[in-house]
Amino acid sequence: MQKGATTSMSTTPSPGADAGPPYDIERGRENWGSRLGVVLAVAGSAVGLGNFLRFPGTAVNNGGGAFMIPYMLSFLLLGIPIAWCEWTMGRLGGRFHQNSAPGIMYAIWRRGSAKGVGALALLIPVGIYMYYILLEAWCLDYCIEFAMGGFRQLFAAATADAGTATAVQQAVIAAAKEHQETTFGMGANGALLSSDRTIWLVLACFFVNFVVIYQGITRGIEVFCKYAMPLLIGCALIILVRVLTLPKIGTGLGFMWNPDWQALRNPSVWLAAAGQIFFTLSLGFGVILCYASYLRRNDDVVLTSLSASSTNEFCEVILGGLIVVPTAFIFLGAENATASTFSLGFVTMPAIMHYMPLGNFVGALWFGLLFLAAVTSSLSMLQPAIAFLEDGFGLGRRSSVALLAVVTALGAGLTAYFSRGALALDYVDFWCNLSMILVATVTVLVFGWVIGIRKGMEEMNRGADFPVPRFMAFVIKYITPSFLIIILGAWFWTNSGDYLRGMMPEWRADKAERALYVGPATEHFLAQELSEEAAAVEVEKLLGTTWSHVDATKLPDWLPPADPNEVAQLRTDARVDANVARFVFIGLLLFFLVLLVLADLACRNRIGRLIAGAEADDGSLQEFTP
Amino acid sequence: MMCALLLAVGAEESLNAAGWVIMLISVTFVLSLTFFCFWRVLRDSGANRASDDDPVGRNS
Numbered sequence: 001m002q003k004g005a006t007t008s009m010s011t012t013p014s015p016g017a018d019a020g021p022p023y024d025i026e027r028g029r030e031n032w033g034s035r036l037g038v039v040l041a042v043a044g045s046a047v048g049l050g051n052f053l054r055f056p057g058t059a060v061n062n063g064g065g066a067f068m069i070p071y072m073l074s075f076l077l078l079g080i081p082i083a084w085c086e087w088t089m090g091r092l093g094g095r096f097h098q099n100s101a102p103g104i105m106y107a108i109w110r111r112g113s114a115k116g117v118g119a120l121a122l123l124i125p126v127g128i129y130m131y132y133i134l135l136e137a138w139c140l141d142y143c144i145e146f147a148m149g150g151f152r153q154l155f156a157a158a159t160a161d162a163g164t165a166t167a168v169q170q171a172v173i174a175a176a177k178e179h180q181e182t183t184f185g186m187g188a189n190g191a192l193l194s195s196d197r198t199i200w201l202v203l204a205c206f207f208v209n210f211v212v213i214y215q216g217i218t219r220g221i222e223v224f225c226k227y228a229m230p231l232l233i234g235c236a237l238i239i240l241v242r243v244l245t246l247p248k249i250g251t252g253l254g255f256m257w258n259p260d261w262q263a264l265r266n267p268s269v270w271l272a273a274a275g276q277i278f279f280t281l282s283l284g285f286g287v288i289l290c291y292a293s294y295l296r297r298n299d300d301v302v303l304t305s306l307s308a309s310s311t312n313e314f315c316e317v318i319l320g321g322l323i324v325v326p327t328a329f330i331f332l333g334a335e336n337a338t339a340s341t342f343s344l345g346f347v348t349m350p351a352i353m354h355y356m357p358l359g360n361f362v363g364a365l366w367f368g369l370l371f372l373a374a375v376t377s378s379l380s381m382l383q384p385a386i387a388f389l390e391d392g393f394g395l396g397r398r399s400s401v402a403l404l405a406v407v408t409a410l411g412a413g414l415t416a417y418f419s420r421g422a423l424a425l426d427y428v429d430f431w432c433n434l435s436m437i438l439v440a441t442v443t444v445l446v447f448g449w450v451i452g453i454r455k456g457m458e459e460m461n462r463g464a465d466f467p468v469p470r471f472m473a474f475v476i477k478y479i480t481p482s483f484l485i486i487i488l489g490a491w492f493w494t495n496s497g498d499y500l501r502g503m504m505p506e507w508r509a510d511k512a513e514r515a516l517y518v519g520p521a522t523e524h525f526l527a528q529e530l531s532e533e534a535a536a537v538e539v540e541k542l543l544g545t546t547w548s549h550v551d552a553t554k555l556p557d558w559l560p561p562a563d564p565n566e567v568a569q570l571r572t573d574a575r576v577d578a579n580v581a582r583f584v585f586i587g588l589l590l591f592f593l594v595l596l597v598l599a600d601l602a603c604r605n606r607i608g609r610l611i612a613g614a615e616a617d618d619g620s621l622q623e624f625t626p
Numbered sequence: 627m628m629c630a631l632l633l634a635v636g637a638e639e640s641l642n643a644a645g646w647v648i649m650l651i652s653v654t655f656v657l658s659l660t661f662f663c664f665w666r667v668l669r670d671s672g673a674n675r676a677s678d679d680d681p682v683g684r685n686s
Contacts, residue, residue: 250641253640258639303670307666313659314657317656
């Protein structure tokens with residue numbers, strides 16, 4: 001097989017050609033140039049900020065070392081089987097001349113629901129891209145800031161008047177937090193768009209992404225990932241050596257890895273582990289389906305999939321698990337080492353560099369590697385939509401790239417505009433994550449029950465370097481779907497309440513007003529020598545739960561009512577936030593409906609003809625036709 | 627300053643035996659899997675690839 005070249009599928013007219021425009025792809029079909037290339041491209045898609053920031057934060061908050069037990073079980077029972085299913089279905093879709101989720105799902109499943117799931121799998125990467133491009137620009141911004149010595153000046157100015165070590169630490173954290181809020185435009189809607197530098201960096205990242213994606217699979221994504229991934233891992237290894245040679249690193253590692261066995265009794269820990277595996281491997285994302293469709297019919301999927309997953313785990317467990325939390329703990333203590341993903345990445349990590357020897361160099365290296373991880377991921381988010389425009393409507397590369405650039409620029413612009421509290425970003429993330437679990441569940445069910453587990457496993461083992469163990473058939477048919485349905489239900493149950501209530505203006509206004517009283521009330525109860533937990537219970541008795549309305553006229557004497565003007569302003573802002581949350585939901589819903597209509601149109605026309613042509617060319621595909 | 631901060635957390639618990647075991651098992655498992663996969667990928671790269679002319683595939 002010729003390497004590094006695009007190969008052409010059939011150019012012979014088929015019966016399907018009579019029904020309309022030629023069914024065959026005149027431009028020829030792209031294939032991956034090498035197996036290492038596809039492994040690094042898929043690993044690049046999966047390795048992102050979640051590996052270096054989300055994983056350590058989740059692990060340390062869910063039992064430390066004990067978290068690795070549900071995590072590894074989820075990897076074996078959830079991660080690897082779903083990845084194998086997606087790779088197999090993607091490669092099978094490629095045989096039907098399909099590279100996008102709607103086409104692949106329709107070729108295999110021939111139902112209206114297939115178009116819906118395909119449209120959802122198309123929405124997810126494009127939706128996530130609309131905020132991921134901002135994260136990418138922020139990583140680049142921080143990298144440049146460290147390289148130019150900007151953080152050194154910032155921290156020097158902030159700590160000029162601080163006397164004690166504790167005061168210095170507080171000043172550094174406060175300065176890092178303020179810098180993050182300014183860079184992210186979290187203070188007010190529109191702040192990000194009026195920033196001096198960040199918006200230009202967003203445009204630069206946008207430009208780089210689309211230039212690479214325009215080059216195509218082999219010359220664009222594959223070449224970029226072949227250089228970016230080793231560079232990323234190299235940077236991380238340099239930082240890892242620096243971290244592991246810090247004095248007292250044992251305490252940091254102890255904080256991260258010492259197991260709290262009691263945590264295993266908590267179901268939420270198991271859910272967190274399954275969720276982490278699910279999101280880190282980019283399952284249900286539509287990207288694996290798309291990337292795998294560029295494989296040749298007898299290319300291995302078993303080892304290739306496992307290689308991409310293991311590369312992701314290498315970055316997550318070894319690089320992510322040994323760098324961030326241990327370092328954060330030894331320099332800044334437990335409170336800052338257990339912060340949220342965003343705070344850990346963009347407040348704690350910059351603050352750490354203030355203390356670390358060669359901090360500017362390590363800081364630039366750290367944010368440089370995060371930037372590379374973000375670029376390799378964002379590239380993968382664009383390809384499914386481009387493949388859909390090409391396959392579904394016969395658009396050329398240039399037209400499909402241009403059209404997608406306009407759509408994503410519009411979406412990213414709106415996400416950037418509604419930057420207050422990173423609310424729009426948070427809501428897009430929530431709805432996309434929920435959709436991912438749904439798509440993965442349907443994908444595994446289609447594999448096990450529509451294709452059929454016997455045929456599915458045969459197709460999976462076609463050209464495989466080693467056969468998939470037989471018990472995996474049972475796992476894929478019964479255990480993984482059950483596991484996914486439980487995750488879907490539990491995840492929706494635990495997360496949806498706050499997000500749905502957050503779309504109600506009055507609920508959100510009540511929550512904002514209540515937050516004004518929480519601080520003084522907690523201080524009051526702590527002063528009575530109650531523990532933090534007991535104080536929290538007393539606060540809830542006094543003020544109600546998080547979303548309760550506080551009646552200022554019924555507050556005790558020791559808790560004076562807040563300034564009415566301040567309350568009015570807070571409630572107004574909260575109502576705006578709720579409307580932004582609604583806007584995001586309605587926007588995504590409309591976008592989904594548009595994609596659904598487009599998927600339906602494409603499946604009835606060009607995609608349908610391409611599938612018919614593929615079946616006419618390759619009789620063996622008939623066995624996969626429902 | 628760095629030493630002062632490091633001493634301040636010196637009283638915290640260091641990596642204990644269970645932590646060591648879990649960390650080593652996790653790291654070894656992931657490293658072994660990654661090296662095994664890449665060894666096979668690089669060994670087979672190009673030379674041992676199934677051909678489109680072979681409709682059955684090696685393991686079918």
